[in-house]
Amino acid sequence: MKYINTTIICFLFLLTISCKTDKKEEARKETEAISILEKVANAHGYENWKKVKQIAFTFNVDRDSAHFERSWVWKPKTNDVIHISNGDSLFYNRKKMDSIAYKTNGGFINDRYWLLAPFNLIWDAANFEYTHSEGEMAPIAKKPMNKLTIVYNTEGGYTPGDAYDFYFEDDYLIKEWVFRKANQEEPSMTTTWENYIDHNGFHFAMDHKKPEENFNLFFDRIQTVMK
Template sequence: MTKYFSACMLFTILFIGCKETKKAEAPQPQKELSILEKIAHANGYENWNKVEELKFTFNVDRDTSHFERTWIWKPKTNQVTAISAKDTLVYKRKDMDSTAYKTNGGFINDKYWLIAPINILWDKNGSTNELTPNAEAPISKKPMQKLTVVYKQDGGYTPGDAYDFYFGDDYLVKEWVFRKGNQEEPSMTTTWEDYTEAGGLKIAKMHQNEDGSFKLYFTNIEVKTN
C-alpha cells in the first residue's frame, strides 16, 4: 500500500511538473506593430541601438548647381560634426550656442531625408498620422499605401509641416510628398530609391523629382556599430 501511494504521489508530481513546464514554455502572443513601427522596422529600426556613429554626405543637384555637406553623428552622446567646404564644427545637441543651433537646422533636415522612416517613430508624440490603405503614388502612379504625418504647430524647426509617405507591402517608402504648413498642394515630391544596407539600416540613397531636374542623394554612408 505504501509503495502504491508513493508511486501515485511520484506520478502526480511528475504530471504537475510537466504541466508547469509546458505552461512556462508556451509562446506569448506578439503585440501587433503599429504602422509607424512597421515602417521603421522595415528600415532596420531593431538595429538602431547598436549604432555608435553614423556618417553621411548630403548632396543636392539642381539643374547645373551642386551642393554638399558631410555629417558625423554619434547618437549615444548626441555629438555632431558638421563638415562643409568652409569649415568644421563639432557640437553637442544638448548644449548648443546660436551658431550650433543654426547649423543643427541643416543636420535635422539632412538626417530626416536619410532616415525619415525611423524618425517618424521617434516623433510620434509630436505628430499625428493617418493611413490610407489604397492611394495612387504621385510619380509612378502605382497603387500604394499612404501614411500622412503632420507635425504639431509648436516646437521644432518646421512646425506644422506634413509628409505623405507612399509604400508597398514591404513597408519600404518608394515616394513621398512634402507639404509645407500642411497645405493641400505639394511643396516637393520625390522618389525613394537605390536602397542600400549599412550597419543593419536600410537607406534610400537617391531621391529625385519626376523630370530629374532635382536630385538629392547620399554618398559616403558609413555606420559603426558596437
C-alpha cells in the same frame, strides 16, 4: 486499462493542439499590435539603431549643373555632431548649442531627416498625428500604394505644422513621399525614394529624384560604427 490509456493519450493530444493554437493566436495578436509606424521603421532597420555608436554621411543635391554638399558625423548616444562643409568643420553638442550651432543644427535636422525619416516615425511619434490608408494613388508611380500621413504639432521644432505623405508597398520600404509645408493641400516637394542599399542591417534610400526635373538629392560616404 487500455481504455484509460487511450483516453489519457487523446487528452494529451488535444491539449498539445490547443497549446499550439493558442501560441499561434498570441503571435498573430502580437503582429497585429505592431503599429504601422513600427512596421515602416523596422523595414528600414530601426531595430539595429540601438547598436549605433556613430554615423557619418554626406548630403548632396544636384540641380541642373549646380552641386551642393555637406557632411556630418553624429554620435547619437552623446549627441555630439561634426559639420563639415567646404573644408571647414564645426563641433557642437545638441544639448548645449549657441546661436551658431543652433543655425547649423537646422541643416543637420534637415539632412538627417532625409536619410532617417523612417526612424523619425518612432522618435517623433509624440509630436505628430498620423493616418494610414491603403490603395492610394502614388503621385509619381501612378499606382496604388499604402499611404501614411503624419502632421506635426504646430508648436516647437524647426518646421512646426508640416505634413508628410509616405507611399510604400507590402515590404513597407518607402517608395515616394510628399512634403507639404504647414499642412497645406498642395505639395511643396515630391520625390522618389530609390536605389536602396543594405548597410549594417539598415536599408538606406540613396537617391531622391523629382519627376520631370533635373534634380537628385542623394547620399554617399555613409559609415556606421556599431557596438
